[in-house]
Amino acid sequence: FQFNLKNQGSFDYMKEVIDLLLKAPPQRLCSLTFQLGPTIEEDIVHALCLFIQQRVLQALEKLQAHSKNVLAKHLLEKWQRNTRNIEEYKVHCGDFQESESLVTLARVFKVLTQHGLCDRDLLYLAYKRAFPCESSDSNVLEYNHFIEEAKQVCGPEIVELLGTFTNFKLVNVPSPLQSTSSVPSFPSHLEISLPSTDVLATPGSSITRSQSDPSIKPSFNLHGQRLEFKFPNQPTEPTSKPSPEESFEAAPQEEPEQEEVKFYSFVILHAQQDDIIKGDGATFSNEFEVPGKYTISCIEDAINNSAFTFLLLTTNFNSFLEMKTNSALINSIQNPAKRDTVIPLLPQSNAMPKEEFPMVLKTLISLMESNKHFEKKIQQVLNPKRIKCQREEWMKEQKVKMLKERQEKLKISNQQQVRENEEYRNMIMLEQQRLSLFNERYSVPEQRVGPDGRPWSQQQQPPQINITNARYIIIGDNSQMAVELTTEAEHKEDT
Numbered sequence: 001f002q003f004n005l006k007n008q009g010s011f012d013y014m015k016e017v018i019d020l021l022l023k024a025p026p027q028r029l030c031s032l033t034f035q036l037g038p039t040i041e042e043d044i045v046h047a048l049c050l051f052i053q054q055r056v057l058q059a060l061e062k063l064q065a066h067s068k069n070v071l072a073k074h075l076l077e078k079w080q081r082n083t084r085n086i087e088e089y090k091v092h093c094g095d096f097q098e099s100e101s102l103v104t105l106a107r108v109f110k111v112l113t114q115h116g117l118c119d120r121d122l123l124y125l126a127y128k129r130a131f132p133c134e135s136s137d138s139n140v141l142e143y144n145h146f147i148e149e150a151k152q153v154c155g156p157e158i159v160e161l162l163g164t165f166t167n168f169k170l171v172n173v174p175s176p177l178q179s180t181s182s183v184p185s186f187p188s189h190l191e192i193s194l195p196s197t198d199v200l201a202t203p204g205s206s207i208t209r210s211q212s213d214p215s216i217k218p219s220f221n222l223h224g225q226r227l228e229f230k231f232p233n234q235p236t237e238p239t240s241k242p243s244p245e246e247s248f249e250a251a252p253q254e255e256p257e258q259e260e261v262k263f264y265s266f267v268i269l270h271a272q273q274d275d276i277i278k279g280d281g282a283t284f285s286n287e288f289e290v291p292g293k294y295t296i297s298c299i300e301d302a303i304n305n306s307a308f309t310f311l312l313l314t315t316n317f318n319s320f321l322e323m324k325t326n327s328a329l330i331n332s333i334q335n336p337a338k339r340d341t342v343i344p345l346l347p348q349s350n351a352m353p354k355e356e357f358p359m360v361l362k363t364l365i366s367l368m369e370s371n372k373h374f375e376k377k378i379q380q381v382l383n384p385k386r387i388k389c390q391r392e393e394w395m396k397e398q399k400v401k402m403l404k405e406r407q408e409k410l411k412i413s414n415q416q417q418v419r420e421n422e423e424y425r426n427m428i429m430l431e432q433q434r435l436s437l438f439n440e441r442y443s444v445p446e447q448r449v450g451p452d453g454r455p456w457s458q459q460q461q462p463p464q465i466n467i468t469n470a471r472y473i474i475i476g477d478n479s480q481m482a483v484e485l486t487t488e489a490e491h492k493e494d495t
Contacts, residue, residue, distance in 0.1 A: 013105055013109075013122075013125075013126060013129070014075075014090070014093050014105065015090045015091070015093070016122065017045075017048065017105075017108055017109070017112065018048060018052075018086065018089070018090040018093070019090070020112055020117050020118055021045075021048055021049060021052055021112075021117070022052060022086070024117055026053075028117075029049045029052060029053065030053075032045075032046075032049055032115060032117075033046055033049050033050070035115065036111070039107075040066050040069050040072065040104060040107075041104055041107035041108045041110070041111050042111055043062050043063075043065065043066060043072070044062075044063070044066075044071065044072055044075065044104070044108055045108060045111050045112065046059075046062055047059040047060075047062035047063050047072075047075070048075075050062065051079070051086050051089065052086055056079075059079075060076065060079065060080075063075055063076040063079075064076060069104060070101045070104070071101040071104040071105060071108075072104075074093070074101060075093055078092050078093045079093075102126075102129055102130035103130045103146065105126060105130065106123075106126040106127045106129070106130040108126075109122055109123045109126040109127075110123060110153050120154075123153065123154060124154055127150050127153065127154055130146075131146070131150075261305060261398060262305060263305055263306065263307075263391055263394055264305065264306040264307070265306070265307050265308070265382070265387050266306055266307055266308035266309065266310060266382065267302050267303070267306045267308075267309055267310070268309075268310045268311075268312055268345075269299070269302075269309065269310070269311050269312065270311075270312035270314075270317075271312075271314065271316035271317050303338070303342070304338075304394075304397070305394065307341065307386070307387045307390035307391065307394075308341050308342075308343060308381060308382070308387075308390075309341060309342045309343070310343050310344075310345050311342065311343070311344045311345060311361070312345050312347070313344050313345065313346055313351065313352040313357070313361075313366075314347065314350045314351060314352055315350055315351075315352055316350075317352055337390075337393045337397075340365075341390065342364060343364065343365070343366070343367060343381060344357075344361055344364055344366040344367070345366070345367050345369075346366055346367065346368040346369065346370075347369050348368075348369040348370055351368075351369075354366075367381075
């Protein structure tokens with residue numbers, strides 16, 4: 001497993017902007033054109049989206065509207081010089097160093113970040129590159145205005161990083177990623193590389209060996225600017241053993257949707273210039289960096305999911321990386337279970353001077369290649385018993401974390417159910433009130449039925465008959481009665 005300590009070339013920010021837009025789905029670009037506002041940086045992004053959609057005339061109109069802006073004018077001229085497609089365009093649209101263009105370009109990255117198309121690391125670097133020189137590139141008001149803008153966009157910690165560049169003129173710096181004798185290089189992100197000999201395990205089992213037996217001690221050598229890990233060949237065994245790609249699943253089998261978590265014997269944090277040239281190890285961006293998640297959280301995951309963490313301290317490990325790793329390292333150092341697991345490594349060539357060590361690392365014991373007992377100390381660090389102990393602690397933490405996540409999911413589910421029940425009760429109550437109001441407003445009085453079976457109307461009431469001083473009463477239609485009429489004198493005689 002080898003590293004090559006080398007400097008990368010200059011980084012084309014404008015090409016990166018176009019690449020980010022090319023990676024977005026067509027539907028996303030279409031919706032983005034409706035979401036963008038009228039500012040210069042938003043119109044530039046809008047024009048680039050139109051170029052990708054082959055709506056060239058509309059894109060040129062967008063750029064022509066801001067012809068006084070240096071960056072917009074530059075992009076307009078580059079397309080008009082016989083550019084046939086977007087691939088040719090992104091190759092030729094770079095190569096500018098004006099401070100005004102760099103400021104506008106930084107704001108373009110801000111727009112992409114706001115719409116979820118760009119990582120915040122690139123945003124930091126774009127603002128760092130656009131940082132004006134107070135003495136020559138801008139006046140005091142512009143300087144202070146840009147400082148306030150950078151604090152709002154990137155956070156207050158960016159001021160400390162920007163403050164180290166006030167003495168350099170932007171037009172003389174080809175790229176913040178290009179290492180020179182006076183200006184340090186600044187990679188876009190921190191990488192974590194892992195060996196192909198991870199200590200792997202499954203729930204309830206003892207430590208499992210992948211490509212090497214724990215009893216066989218590995219050799220760890222640094223040769224000049226190359227860092228190598230070598231393991232003796234393992235004798236073949238009839239029993240099948242898991243490959244390095246297998247991993248421990250933190251979630252039980254009854255929950256296949258649970259995210260798979262890997263445990264590694266050790267990880268190596270290094271600057272991007274010190275990239276891997278050979279080996280089966282994983283990089284930080286592939287294994288640990290999660291879109292939409294803060295870099296510090298990703299670094300903490302890498303440290304917590306490994307037994308040991310090695311820091312390759314070269315001259316490329318600058319203050320920008322310190323800012324991203326300090327919080328994660330402090331949490332690891334203060335954790336009793338992870339004590340003495342963060343180890344700085346100093347190669348014989350291109351090593352960081354001790355006086356330039358980050359404050360958080362000065363209390364740690366470093367391993368130096370120049371020490372004659374270097375290989376022996378590495379073997380002592382990667383002791384199989386210590387790795388097994390770390391793995392067991394990690395498994396306990398994963399179980400506790402899994403239980404907490406389940407409890408949190410149940411709590412959220414219960415709260416959601418309570419809200420749904422309350423909404424249902426309110427809906428029933430409102431429906432009852434609505435029906436009650438409807439009945440009160442449109443109620444129909446009870447109808448009475450007449451003698452002929454037809455209902456009486458409200459205006460036609462049955463006739464009322466008052467009977468007074470009557471001796472005989474006949475009720476009903478076609479009724480007959482035989483009545484004998486006598487005088488009053490005869491009536492008295494009868495009585």
